[in-house]
Amino acid sequence: GSSEYSRAARTCRACSNVNPQLPPVFQEFTIRAVLGLGFLNASLQKQGWSSVAFSLFMLVLAVQWAILTDSFTEWLLSGKVPNKLTSMYPASMSAVTVLISAGMVLGKANLVQLTVMTLLEVTAIGIMRTVGSTFFQLDHHMDTMFFPIFAAYFGVIVARCLAKPLPKGAEKKTQMATRPSLFGMLGTLFLWIFWPSFNSAPLNLLDNKRTALLNTYFALAVSAVTATSVSALAHPHGKINLVHVHNAVLAGGVASSAPAYLISSPWIAMVLGLLAGLISIGGANVPFPHILANTYCCLYS
Known part of the structure; x- marks a missing residue:
């Protein structure tokens, strides 16, 4: 009886110490x-x-x-x-x-x-x-x-x-x-949604968690905009290439993974996401001269 009660008490204390x-x-x-x-x-x-x-x-x-x-x-x-x-x-x-x-x-x-x-x-x-x-x-x-x-x-x-x-x-x-590309885009969306919590999960302090969460989101948001815009500008008819989107949308989350809680201002995270998206798009053999030409036509047509 007493040994079973002691064992149950230790189990309850162990359960109460688990991070909720x-x-x-x-x-x-x-x-x-x-x-x-x-x-x-x-x-x-x-x-x-x-x-x-x-x-x-x-x-x-x-x-x-x-x-x-x-x-x-x-x-x-x-x-x-x-x-x-x-x-x-x-x-x-x-x-x-x-x-x-x-x-x-x-x-x-x-x-x-x-x-x-x-x-x-x-x-x-x-x-x-x-x-x-x-x-x-x-x-x-x-x-x-x-x-x-x-x-x-x-x-x-x-x-x-x-x-x-x-x-x-x-x-x-x-x-x-x-059709499988739609499933791949679904996977990209899942990763995009959960990446901020992925970067903030290992941190112990609440302020660091909040900072990492917000900075990761800003970096992901800018990399998503960059990937979509640059992919459309790289196509002669303004279409979006899903290969570019799969690679570059998540670039901001990868780039901000380690320093997410150290970034002091949102604009730094946004610049980081912009650079990460551009580098990822550049790795997909995107013709940047063609992008510049399309941008000029869109602005002055």
């Missing part, structure tokens, strides 16, 4: 990962449904493996096993990084190769996080600065290792279709 904002934040992370990144990659003509299915599989596998590796690393360093609820955030961050890399190997990798890729990348991310927090005293918010960069280069390396001569007609797998 953790469940909504974790839910937003899951929606962002599955619906955002899953549907974003669904714009490929032959990889629509498999993109969503593989995203869900890699998400749950990456979260479980990240919790195991992070708990083992924490046990080696401090002799304590961290709280499983508080370890869900870095595990979700690792899963999002894996899904970013997976967008570069869809159509080239099978389920077994994606499994090996997930396990290796999550392990590498855990090592990077441990090195950053132990030797460079980086907090969890600074992880958002190098995780997308690491995901991009890791995906390129895996795609290069899996590169082989494609059979006849296989290039259609990387082409975009009209």
Whole structure:
């Protein structure tokens, strides 16, 4: 009787110490990962449904493996096993990084190769996080600065290792279709909506959370306007290219991820979003002389 009561009391105290904002934040992370990144990659003509299915599989596998590796690393360093609820955030961050890399190997990798890729990348991310927090005293918010960069280069390396001569007609797998492009735009919208909370989630102080939330929104808003406007100006008939929109609309959120809570004025975040959108559009081989000519015609016609 008394032992059961003591155990129940400890359980209640542990539950009361859980951050009440953790469940909504974790839910937003899951929606962002599955619906955002899953549907974003669904714009490929032959990889629509498999993109969503593989995203869900890699998400749950990456979260479980990240919790195991992070708990083992924490046990080696401090002799304590961290709280499983508080370890869900870095595990979700690792899963999002894996899904970013997976967008570069869809159509080239099978389920077994994606499994090996997930396990290796999550392990590498855990090592990077441990090195950053132990030797460079980086907090969890600074992880958002190098995780997308690491995901991009890791995906390129895996795609290069899996590169082989494609059979006849296989290039259609990387082409975009009209209806799947709508699903890809839906994924972009999910990412755009939840990116401010994604940048503000790891911060502890309420003022820092509010600042990061607002600055990320301003950067995203300006990058969205920039992407749409420049894409229309780059087309001879003023049409919007969804490839440009997919890439550049989210550029402001990526650029403002680490310094979001350090930006002191909204106009700085807006300039950051403008530059990020222009750089992202420029990476899509947009002819800027043609944009300038169309702008001149629109102003003086």
